[in-house]
Amino acid sequence: MRSDTFYAISFTWCQSSLNVDLSKGSLCVCITPQEPELFFTDPQQLLDLLTDLEKQNLTLIQNSRETEETMEEFKHTLVNTRNKMDQETEQLTQQIDIITHAIQREKDTAAELELKSRLFSFGKYKAEDQDVMLEALGRKVAEVYRSYAGESGANLTTLQMLTNIEGRLGELLENVELVPKDRVLMAERAKEKERRLRLREEKVRVQKMQQEERLRKALERAQANTKRPVNQTPNNTKHNTLNVGDRPYKRKHHT
Numbered sequence: 001m002r003s004d005t006f007y008a009i010s011f012t013w014c015q016s017s018l019n020v021d022l023s024k025g026s027l028c029v030c031i032t033p034q035e036p037e038l039f040f041t042d043p044q045q046l047l048d049l050l051t052d053l054e055k056q057n058l059t060l061i062q063n064s065r066e067t068e069e070t071m072e073e074f075k076h077t078l079v080n081t082r083n084k085m086d087q088e089t090e091q092l093t094q095q096i097d098i099i100t101h102a103i104q105r106e107k108d109t110a111a112e113l114e115l116k117s118r119l120f121s122f123g124k125y126k127a128e129d130q131d132v133m134l135e136a137l138g139r140k141v142a143e144v145y146r147s148y149a150g151e152s153g154a155n156l157t158t159l160q161m162l163t164n165i166e167g168r169l170g171e172l173l174e175n176v177e178l179v180p181k182d183r184v185l186m187a188e189r190a191k192e193k194e195r196r197l198r199l200r201e202e203k204v205r206v207q208k209m210q211q212e213e214r215l216r217k218a219l220e221r222a223q224a225n226t227k228r229p230v231n232q233t234p235n236n237t238k239h240n241t242l243n244v245g246d247r248p249y250k251r252k253h254h255t
Contacts, residue, residue, distance in 0.1 A: 098174060099174075102173060
C-alpha cells in the first residue's frame with residue numbers, strides 16, 4: 001500500500017446474496033481508494049505563499065516599529081513641551097512678582113512724597129525759603145536728568161524731568177532684578193572696593209593736610225621765636241621766674 005494514498009472505509013450491512021442465512025447478519029467492510037483534495041498543484045505555489053506571508057510579517061513588524069518610534073517621539077515632544085511650559089510659567093511668575101514689588105515700591109514712594117509735600121505746604125517753611133529750596137531741587141533734578149539723557153530735555157520742566165527720571169529708575173531696577181545674582185554680587189564687591197579705596201585716599205589726603213598744617217604752625221612759632229629781642233633781661237620775662245612753695249626760684253641761664 002502506498003503511503004500517500006488515502007482510503008475511505010465504509011461500514012455497511014449487506015444481505016447475503018450467496019445463499020447466506022438472512023437471519024444472520026454479516027458485516028461487510030468495503031474499502032475503496034479515494035483521491036485527497038489537493039490545495040497546491042505546484043511546489044512553487046507553496047513557496048510563493050510562504051514568501052507572501054513573510055513579506056506581510058515583515059511589513060507588520062516594520063509598521064509596529066514605526067509606530068513605536070512615533071510614540072517615543074511623541075512622548076519626547078510632550079515632555080519637552082511640558083518642561084518648556086513649566087519654565088515659561090516660572091519665568092512669568094517671577095516677572096509678575098517683580099512687577100508687583102515694583103508697583104508696591106512706587107506706591108510707597110508716592111505716599112512718602114505726598115506726605116512730604118503736605119508737610120512742605122503746611123507752612124513749615126517760609127515762602128522765600130520754599131522758593132530757594134524749589135530752585136535748588138530743580139537744579140539737582142536737571143543735573144541728574146542730564147547725566148543720563150544729555151541736553152535733549154533742556155526745555156522740559158522740573159516735573160517732566162522728574163517723571164522721566166522715575167521711569168528710567170524703574171527700568172533700571174527691573175533690569176537689575178533680572179541680572180543673575182552672581183553678577184550683582186561681583187558689581188557690589190567692586191563698588192565696595194572702590195568706596196574703600198576712595199575713603200583710604202581721602203584719609204591719606206586729610207592726614208597730609210593736617211601734617212602740613214602742623215608743620216606750618218611749627219614754622220610760624222619758630223619764626224616768631226627768632227623775631228623775639230635778644231637783650232631781654234631775666235627780670236623782664238615772666239617765664240624765667242617760678243614759685244616753689246613760698247620762695248621764689250629763678251632759673252639759671254646757661255651761657
